[in-house]
Amino acid sequence: MLKIKGAGGTSGGIGSFFLGLLMVIGGGYLLLNHVMVSSGSWYIWGHSAFGMTLIPLLFGIGILFFNGRSIVGWILTLGGGAMILFGIISRLDIYFRPTSLFNTLLMLTMLVGGLGLVARALREH
Known part of the structure; x- marks a missing residue:
């Protein structure tokens, strides 16, 4: 009988993995959107x-x-x-374009929190 595994072949949560992935993508996009290149x-x-x-x-x-x-x-x-x-x-x-502290904390929290969720999902439960 075929047993479905979680993220990365572990028994971790697929939901946590995809939520973390969305957070990483969103936080990374917002962060990179505030970086100016000249x-x-x-x-x-x-x-x-x-x-x-x-x-x-x-x-x-x-x-x-x-x-x-x-x-x-x-x-x-x-x-x-x-x-x-x-x-x-x-x-x-x-350089980083000026923004509010709230926006900066939101971007970094989404990015780092998403990485944490992805890492937790890849770990055995």
Whole structure:
């Protein structure tokens, strides 16, 4: 006879697991919704680095249009793209948008309380 198990194959509560999961999703969404991300330009030796990282990418694309199997073209294209992506990510400024204490406590309580419920549901009862 097939016996239905709880969350994670344990005898824990499926209801607690899904309630905790909803709390984690809701709290995480509210928390991340209050985080602001901005960016600025990056410089090397007083000059904009974006143009310098764009040059290998453009040369690589040009070489690939001439010969799609060129190893040098692929290296320049992927390397230039990786440099641009690294430059963008390294210049990100992340800060928490001002909000009330109640909203902050609500977000964090939902997130941490939900994690606690999920962990409890995965434990044997």
